[in-house]
Amino acid sequence: MRNKVWLVIIFIGFACSNDSKLLQQANQISHAVKLQIAPDSREAIFNPAFSINKDNGIVVSGETSLPEAKLALFSALEALEVHLVDSLIVLPEKKLGDKTWGVINLSVVNLRAYPKHSAELVSQSIMGTPVRLLKEENGWYQLQTPDKYIAWVDGAAIAQKTESEMKAWRNSNRVIFLPDFEVVKDPEQNEVVTDLVAGAILEVEKEHQNSYDLTLPDGRRIQVEKSNCELLSDWKTWELKDVSILTKTAKEFLGRPYLWGGTSVKGVDCSGFVKSVYFINGIILARDASLQFLHGDTISPAQGFLKLAEGDLVFFGRAKTDEKPMKVTHVGMYMSHGEYIHSSGRVRINSFEPEAENYNDYRSITWLGGRRVLNRIGESGICRVSEHPWY
Incomplete structure (x- = not known):
């Protein structure tokens, strides 16, 4: 009886040792993939986690914002010659549905390190900035800006859009606002709607001789003098020849x-x-x-x-x-x-x-x-x- 007990202890110890070694190898592979494809957490999410299931396979959980990082990880893990269980989520998360895009709809919005107002201010975005939505938590959205930066924003700051709605926005007639700052009004109600800062991008609803009726990303309407704007199609093709x-x-x-x-x-x-x-x-x-x-x-x-x-x-x-x-x-x-x-x-x-x-x-x-x-x-x-x- 004593010999059987010792055999069980030795087997468990051997199994634990093998599991520990396997997890160590998986983490080493994950680290190598991260260094190559997603080296900076400010610009990419890559947080895989590993565990051993009852069949001695590796369960890969966690999340990433890069499909190519997941593909590289699983390709590299095949070298371990064990069964892989795929529980690694590729963002955007499913609960967002088809609203995985957004456009900033306030003049300047604060981007936070975590989903709460008291979190560190890590960056800002201005009105008309297109963003990719990754996650939602208690009315806050984790997003990625065009410069790849990842942060959290209050849901009131964005107009959520589907892929087709974003395509329509990209194909619309838009202007970029160029002066430093202006408080603007609704063309019909003559009431203040918002302020604008340099670089804001808005859709043109109607063109007048000296002004534009513009639509904000969330549908509000304002009127701005033509002299303060440039058609985005013209501005985008302008080349910086004089530094x-x-x-x-x-x-x-x-x-x-x-x-x-x-x-x-x-x-x-x-x-x-x-x-x-x-x-x-x-x-x-x-x-x-x-x-x-x-x-x-x-x-x-x-x-x-x-x-x-x-x-x-x-x-x-x-x-x-x-x-x-x-x-x-x-x-x-x-x-x-x-x-x-x-x-x-x-x-x-x-x-x-x-x-x-x-x-x-x-x-x-x-x-x-x-x-x-x-x-x-x-x-x-x-x-x-x-x-x-x-x-």
Whole structure:
């Protein structure tokens, strides 16, 4: 009897050891897939989990926003030669039904890290931004913006749409609003409906000699002067041939307050500032400074700031050491003659030139280099609005 007990204990111990090894291998495979396809949780969801079922197969649960990541994972897991149980959800979740798209319907909406108003403000979106809906929780929606950024928004901020409704929106006659800010009224009731900020996109309901009747994404109606708008079809085909226009746009933000997570003329953080400048000129950049740092041609600190060109992004932070990795904490945009414009407390202009009155020693000694994005339009993280399928 004692021998049988020992045999059972040995068998259980062996089985547990095998299960532990199998789960370890599955997690190693998952980590490799994540590094290759979904390395940053700000831009992609990839959270598989593994367990062993009674048949000694691997149950793969969790969720991902990337069908290609799931395919890669299961293809790689086949090397383990065990039965795989597929419980990995590909977002959008089914309870959203066919309303898996949306358009931002308020002038500026706050995007949160978690589905509650007290959660960290991680970004913003402006009216007319198309978004992909992923999940719903207590009236909050997890969404993905055109720059791939993933966050949560209050359901009141979006007009939910089906794929066919989004197609109709993309094919509609639309305008982009260009001034900094305006409070607008209903053309019939003459009552305030909303405010607008630069970059808002709206559908044209009716054209008058000097104005447009416009429809907001949720159906509200406003009237805006033609001089404040440009047809989106014309704006999207416009090419940035004179980079000084970027500097002109950037200077329109001077004095605007720094706002963590801000991406509009009402307030901007450092990456939201350069992102807004580029978007107003038809180019979508990655959201955060550390993400923007990954894209474009490199100008290293060793080359010096004189190698920078107008419109280049300039990055600041902690240089790599033997003990710590590099950390990007700030970004601005280079103008000319050693000067760059950035959001730090407020949008301001500083200089790399030690003799200049607006020289910033702290920024100069923490400069990590520049990125020339205009040479890389069309690559990952640098996309023309005209080439983005969501618009």
